[in-house]
Amino acid sequence: MQIDKDTVAKIAHLARLEVNEQETDNMVTDMTKILDFMAKLNEVDTSNVEPLIYMTKEVNTLREDVVKQEITHEEALSNAPEQDGKHFLLAKVIERK
Template sequence: MKLDINSLKKIAHLARLEFDENSAKKMTTDMTQILDWVEKLNEVDTDNVEPLITMSSEENVMRKDEVGQHLDHEKGLKNAPQRDSDYFRVPKVME
């Protein structure tokens, strides 16, 4: 599959990427090679192959949920670097 400069510009815009002219040519070549490689997967015969749910044969071992002793509210706040009555105080991260 041949990728042209206009398609690359559309993809770059969607991905919020910027390329200069030389980089755009190299990226077009690289992406064309990647798409050609992915197209080869269509040649593989998968008629009698069951789909996998996961790539690993490992099973997740879950523990039972049990009600137990929880950390007291005051003990939980005891080592907080900064607190405001009943809550942790943290630096503002959004404006």
């Protein structure tokens, strides 16, 4: 597949990007290289290669959930721009219909 300036313009429009002439030329070059690399990868015989599920053999190593610092309810509310003594007060952002 050949990438041209029209293709870059369509992709930029879909991504809501503004690109100038120099950026368009650079993107044509970069996208062409990417597609050429993908075409090269498609030439590789992977019929005897088992697909990977994970990149490493490591099992999830989770740290223990330990409280490092506790603050009181009053301390949490002390720097709040608006609060009612029990809760943070925020501007309404979702309206119910």
